Amino acid sequence: MTSPWLPVHTDRLRLRLYEPTDHPWLLDLFGRPDVARYLLDEPWTPELATQRLAERTGRTGLDGDAGALALAVEHEGVPVGDLALWLTDRERGVAEVGWVLHPDAGGRGLATEAVRAVLDVAFGDYHLHRVAAQMDARNTASARLAERLGMHREAHLRQDWWSKGEWTDTLVYALLSTDEAARPTRPGRHSSAHQRGWTASRSSRS
Numbered sequence: 029m030t031s032p033w034l035p036v037h038t039d040r041l042r043l044r045l046y047e048p049t050d051h052p053w054l055l056d057l058f059g060r061p062d063v064a065r066y067l068l069d070e071p072w073t074p075e076l077a078t079q080r081l082a083e084r085t086g087r088t089g090l091d092g093d094a095g096a097l098a099l100a101v102e103h104e105g106v107p108v109g110d111l112a113l114w115l116t117d118r119e120r121g122v123a124e125v126g127w128v129l130h131p132d133a134g135g136r137g138l139a140t141e142a143v144r145a146v147l148d149v150a151f152g153d154y155h156l157h158r159v160a161a162q163m164d165a166r167n168t169a170s171a172r173l174a175e176r177l178g179m180h181r182e183a184h185l186r187q188d189w190w191s192k193g194e195w196t197d198t199l200v201y202a203l204l205s206t207d208e209a210a211r212p213t214r215p216g217r218h219s220s221a222h223q224r225g226w227t228a229s230r231s232s233r234s
């Protein structure tokens with residue numbers, strides 16, 4: 029099911045669903061060792077890019093079977109980034125967000141602008157209760173991004189994740205729908221999680 033508010037336009041960016049023709053730039057982005065350093069995957073091969081792109085083209089909205097939205101980020105018509113929003117608890121409206129920006133496009137606030145737009149979708153359109161972001165604790169650029177977005181740093185988990193041959197720490201950041209920073213920046217899109225019917229009770233963790 030395609031989300032009716034897509035593509036999303038911000039001041040400098042266009043966020044759109046993936047297309048089968050996205051393979052070259054996606055491979056170029058995720059094939060870079062500096063980009064892959066704190067991601068779960070090793071730098072992508074062309075075969076892995078084919079597989080990952082196929083997964084992304086199926087992630088067209090939280091209401092669909094995949095319960096996930098994968099978006100390509102374009103700046104001046106050029107793809108520069110990859111965003112993901114996926115449900116971790118469909119019944120309660122709990123999700124996670126992930127972000128990747130090409131280093132050539134870094135340092136100008138484009139990732140901040142793109143993720144802000146996805147948080148607008150998460151809280152303003154999907155009326156989610158909670159959106160979290162998890163990252164390798166060494167990924168200071170990612171942590172700074174979460175903090176620029178006003179996400180709350182909730183946890184520093186010590187050596188909870190085995191990644192690329194070593195134990196790594198994880199930072200957990202999150203926003204609740206009731207947080208000031210979760211208020212959608214585009215007008216007329218916000219209603220609280222309770223209006224939508226998500227309950228406040230804690231769900232079991234997977």
Ligand SMILES: CC(C)(COP(=O)(O)OP(=O)(O)OC[C@H]1O[C@@H](n2cnc3c(N)ncnc32)[C@H](O)[C@@H]1OP(=O)(O)O)[C@@H](O)C(=O)NCCC(=O)NCCS
Nearest residue numbers: 063066127128129134135136137138139140163169170172
């Ligand atoms: C995490 C990642 C997206 C951050 O990219 P980024 O370029 O630092 O983020 P932005 O595009 O928002 O740019 C922010 C930087 O530009 C600066 N900036 C300039 N103009 C700005 C503006 N208008 N608004 C906000 N920031 C601006 C900020 O000060 C900041 O610099 P600083 O971190 O040195 O203080 C990027 O490093 C990345 O993709 N890494 C590889 C993949 C990865 O690890 N993803 C996360 C997995 S959890």
